[in-house]
Each structure stands twice: as C-alpha cells, then as structure tokens.
Amino acid sequence: MTDRTVHDISPVYGDLRGLCPILLVVGSSDILLEDNTAMAARVSAAGGEVDLRIYPEAPHAFTSRSTGMAKAALHDIECWLADRFFTASS
Numbered sequence: 327m328t329d330r331t332v333h334d335i336s337p338v339y340g341d342l343r344g345l346c347p348i349l350l351v352v353g354s355s356d357i358l359l360e361d362n363t364a365m366a367a368r369v370s371a372a373g374g375e376v377d378l379r380i381y382p383e384a385p386h387a388f389t390s391r392s393t394g395m396a397k398a399a400l401h402d403i404e405c406w407l408a409d410r411f412f413t414a415s416s
Contacts, residue, residue, distance in 0.1 A: 338365050342372040349377045349406045351399050353384025377406065 333340030338361060348369055352362040359380070366378040379402060381388065381395050389396045389403075 336361070338368055342369050342374060345369060345372075345374045347375040347377070347410060349379070349403065351379050351381070351389065351403060353381050353386065353388045353395075355383055356386045356388075358386060 328335060330336055331339045348366075350362045350366055352359050356362070362378065366376045369376040379399070381399055384395050384399070389399050
C-alpha cells in the first residue's frame with residue numbers, strides 16, 4: 327500500500343508556506359470534507375490566508391449540478407475572486 331502522507335499523493339502533507347490566498351468550497355456531505363478541513367488548518371498554520379466554506383447537505387462536486395446550493399456557491403466563488411482581483415489591481 328502507498329504511503330498517503332507523501333505530498334505528491336496528498337497536498338495536505340506538502341510544504342504550504344507562501345501560497346496565494348485559497349478558497350476551499352466543500353459540501354457537508356462531501357467525502358473529502360475532512361481533507362478540506364485538514365488542508366484549511368494546515369494552510370492557516372503555515373501562515374496562509376484560507377477561506378473554508380462548507381455548504382449544508384451538499385455532496386462532492388455539487389457545484390457542477392444545477393441546484394440552488396450550487397448557484398449560491400458559484401456566486402460566492404465569483405465574489406471571492408472579484409474581491410481579490412479588484413483589490414490587487416487597485
């Protein structure tokens with residue numbers, strides 16, 4: 327069995343210093359929820375800016391579906407990006 331703590335397999339175990347701001351969008355029913363919360367904690371501990379957003383009852387890849395929750399998440403993503411691009415260029 328492969329060692330899952332190798333950063334090439336799971337970025338959670340990589341060097342997370344000096345990353346650009348990160349937005350993590352995940353559903354509360356996503357199989358990768360724990361990985362996303364671990365990543366957010368590690369990025370924060372490494373001094374990075376991280377925004378973890380958990381959407382209730384949403385499954386993995388929910389943003390690719392045509393639901394109200396997906397639309398809300400996509401809107402949040404657009405706003406998060408716009409805040410960074412317009413703030414950075416001002």
